[in-house]
Amino acid sequence: MASAKAKTTFFCQSCGYQSAKWVGKCPSCGSWNTFVEEIISKSPSSQLAGISQNKKNQPQPIASITYSVEDRVDTTDKELNRVLGGGIVPGSLILLGGEPGIGKSTLLLQMALRLTGQQVLYISGEESEQQIKLRAERIGIQNQQCYILTEVVLENILQILSEKRPDLLIIDSIQTLYTSLIESSAGSVSQIRECTAHLLKLAKTTGIPVFIIGHITKDGSIAGPKILEHMVDVVLQFEGDRNHLFRIIRASKNRFGATSEIGIYEMVNDGLREVENPSGVLISQKEETLSGTAICVTMEGIRPILLEIQALASTAVYGTPQRSATGFDLRRLNMLLAVLEKRCGFQLSIKDVFLNLTGGIKVEDPAMDLAVVSAILSSNENIPVPSDICFAAEVGLTGEVRPINRIEQRIAEAQKLGFKKIFISRFNLKGLDTSKYTIRIVGVAKVEELYRALFI
Numbered sequence: 187m188a189s190a191k192a193k194t195t196f197f198c199q200s201c202g203y204q205s206a207k208w209v210g211k212c213p214s215c216g217s218w219n220t221f222v223e224e225i226i227s228k229s230p231s232s233q234l235a236g237i238s239q240n241k242k243n244q245p246q247p248i249a250s251i252t253y254s255v256e257d258r259v260d261t262t263d264k265e266l267n268r269v270l271g272g273g274i275v276p277g278s279l280i281l282l283g284g285e286p287g288i289g290k291s292t293l294l295l296q297m298a299l300r301l302t303g304q305q306v307l308y309i310s311g312e313e314s315e316q317q318i319k320l321r322a323e324r325i326g327i328q329n330q331q332c333y334i335l336t337e338v339v340l341e342n343i344l345q346i347l348s349e350k351r352p353d354l355l356i357i358d359s360i361q362t363l364y365t366s367l368i369e370s371s372a373g374s375v376s377q378i379r380e381c382t383a384h385l386l387k388l389a390k391t392t393g394i395p396v397f398i399i400g401h402i403t404k405d406g407s408i409a410g411p412k413i414l415e416h417m418v419d420v421v422l423q424f425e426g427d428r429n430h431l432f433r434i435i436r437a438s439k440n441r442f443g444a445t446s447e448i449g450i451y452e453m454v455n456d457g458l459r460e461v462e463n464p465s466g467v468l469i470s471q472k473e474e475t476l477s478g479t480a481i482c483v484t485m486e487g488i489r490p491i492l493l494e495i496q497a498l499a500s501t502a503v504y505g506t507p508q509r510s511a512t513g514f515d516l517r518r519l520n521m522l523l524a525v526l527e528k529r530c531g532f533q534l535s536i537k538d539v540f541l542n543l544t545g546g547i548k549v550e551d552p553a554m555d556l557a558v559v560s561a562i563l564s565s566n567e568n569i570p571v572p573s574d575i576c577f578a579a580e581v582g583l584t585g586e587v588r589p590i591n592r593i594e595q596r597i598a599e600a601q602k603l604g605f606k607k608i609f610i611s612r613f614n615l616k617g618l619d620t621s622k623y624t625i626r627i628v629g630v631a632k633v634e635e636l637y638r639a640l641f642i
Contacts (some may be wrong), residue, residue: 201636271443284424311362478565482557497561513543529585
């Protein structure tokens with residue numbers, strides 16, 4: 187008797203869209219040449235070990251549903267606790283994504299070694315036990331309850347989990363897992379979706395929190411189908427420039443907390459070190475004041491951070507002026523330059539403008555606008571901004587200085603770091619008790635007022 191022909195279909199490797207035939211452009215995400223043929227036939231007798239059978243649930247009134255508030259697991263890492271919303275929720279599935287070599291495996295291994303009293307199972311499909319042992323020795327933390335396993339077959343992993351019930355499970359990485367229920371290769375859309383679904387069911391039925399590491403594509407999004415991010419409870423992004431020491435972890439999705447918090451680390455020889463006072467390390471120490479620099483007070487969640495902005499405005503050598511921004515939105519930089527050109531009369535259209543945020547981090551707070559404008563004008567006039575002055579305000583298209591939120595926390599942080607004067611929007615002064623601050627608060631309503639106060 188001839189065996190049945192394997193059933194195949196085409197999947198978009200970018201978003202997971204399924205099609206019966208190959209198409210050049212994905213109808214879902216618009217990507218070109220991303221469809222790959224995969225075998226989707228399943229063995230009906232196959233059953234994953236360690237996964238309970240589905241049971242039929244009955245609807246019940248919401249008033250009769252009871253729940254108990256479970257204590258979160260302390261990761262012993264203040265930055266990671268802040269981003270997660272206070273710790274790890276039992277039974278949660280957490281996805282950590284980031285560029286290769288940024289420190290994802292180091293971060294989770296460091297957390298696993300610090301969790302004394304918790305039995306942690308670290309499963310790696312990319313490194314051997316010896317490689318993980320070398321990294322653990324470099325970190326310099328000993329934990330007898332941290333177990334290492336190199337395995338890529340999901341059935342074997344679930345069998346081990348049914349025998350050895352850990353308190354925390356770490357998978358490095360989801361792209362290396364493979365299940366025999368899907369006949370496509372490891373890392374394909376079908377394999378990633380199927381393996382994640384079983385890990386999600388495992389976490390919810392057993393209450394074991396699961397961390398999975400995910401690779402990212404060249405455009406910065408997590409590799410695999412977009413449904414992967416919908417399935418998990420928390421999506422963490424580990425960002426940073428490998429040429430700089432600082433790393434930032436932020437939550438793009440969090441069912442158990444806010445998504446506006448960030449954690450900052452410094453990459454050192456013995457692993458990742460928490461940066462408790464980022465303002466002190468992100469502001470460079472200089473013996474003399476130079477033109478083109480300004481200090482802004484930005485907010486990441488409820489955490490005020492002071493950053494140094496560097497700008498360079500020089501006469502364009504070629505016909506078309508260059509515009510470059512590192513860590514700042516280039517489109518917003520072009521908008522601010524247009525405001526200075528149209529509303530304030532500065533001839534910046536014939537000049538190259540380069541902008542840089544020190545420390546290699548990226549921030550999208552609109553309250554940085556006033557500091558960006560001040561740094562550009564300082565470089566253009568070649569007049570330095572005093573080092574004891576900082577800025578916190580948004581700039582509108584008409585050249586007005588707009589108010590921002592959490593102004594009191596920003597002023598308090600600037601005062602704590604020893605600044606003597608802060609420029610804010612005049613509209614933020616309404617209802618603000620300036621008598622409780624020793625720092626001088628200056629309110630401006632137009633960019634012209636800022637220019638006169640700084641450079642005239």
